[in-house]
Amino acid sequence: MSDGFTEMLDRAQAFYGALARNNSRDWFEPRKAGWKADIEAPARLLAEIMADEISRITGEAHASKVFRINRDVRFSKDKSPYKTMLAMLWAPGDRDDLAPSFYFGIQPETTFVGCGMSGFEKTALTRYRAMVDRWGDRLTEVMEQTGGTLADIGPEPLKRVPKPYDPDHPHAALLKRKDLALGLPLAEGWRDTGDGLVAALSDRIEALLPFQRFLVERL
Template sequence: MSDDGFTKMLDRAQRFYAALAQNNSRDWFEPRKAAWKRDIEAPAKLFADLVAEDLARLTRTPHRPKVFRINRDIRFSKDKSPYKTMLAMLWAPVDPGPSFYFGIEPAATFAGLGWPGFDKDGLARFRALIDRHGDDLTEAMGASGGSLSEIGPDPLKRVPKPYAPEHPHGDLLRRKSFALGGPLPEGWRETGDGLVAALTDRFEALLPVREVLIRDS
């Protein structure tokens, strides 16, 4: 199979966001906005649509693709940098369950599964699932090759009630978010299959984790 062309989009994005990180201002971005929309945002949206088709096939559930906007919400932030320095995409299921995520930073990628944070009811359901299926979840997490990201709110310092302080899955119970994943595997470029195939393969490795996470939904 020949490369799908989106590898060039990833390379352009990494170069662009590396430069943006050094020049995070409207004066720098505006003259380059049209090129960013043409060479990065537009192909990223097409890429997200194609990956959504693969996820629907893998999960038997439609997923809504989203490419995050480049502008930061700085209204309540001490950091007034106007632009994000990474390209981020998300695929949210139409049925209850975790979303898939792909982030392209200047020197790294992250392909993952989970929730960046929970509302009150969602957090209660997540903790109940950990209590019932924690063994199965940790086994699936280990087999996936992924690791937990620190995205989202800081975890609690103690295991929340009514769960025992010495609960075997206390580390998971203390979390207020769940994002499991990691970079695209080394050597994915050498296969020649392209970025869609590489990301889909990475997401496929996370499917057993997803199956546990939706077990009681």
């Protein structure tokens, strides 16, 4: 039986598609109450339910967050005031910035379920690079097994392989990164099962679980 969140996803995709074409306060403000009631409120409920589900799947407590719709435009050339994606995150209780989190993003035409870290601070970046240098072969195997693709959700990669690593390092592309996350869309045909969005999200979380466990163990 559907859990009712599929309808929220459909409303969100339609709303954010329209917002992308009309990204202004004049357009958003008259529709804000409807967005809060029909999209934000059920999204927060979904995030809370999935926090319990992810905690069960991983065996580690996770807390949920639904990202605000307003953009921070202070340091951006793009001054459009609103985000055109509904995004939520589930972070473990470990506040180490090398602890991977799970993500879910709803865009007008696509969905994105991810796992990883959106950016490394200096000390964490050193640890990440050491892990890639030592365990890069196994890391790439795990990434391929998930069927996911690298997600560009953090800082731009470096142009060159950082010192002291060989410029011809077999995992040069990973060494250049300042973030690491894998993403998957919801499984094709998930709507046809009739099980609902919670089940579809849980399926993707389980697909990403070997990647998450590898990072927890090696970082």
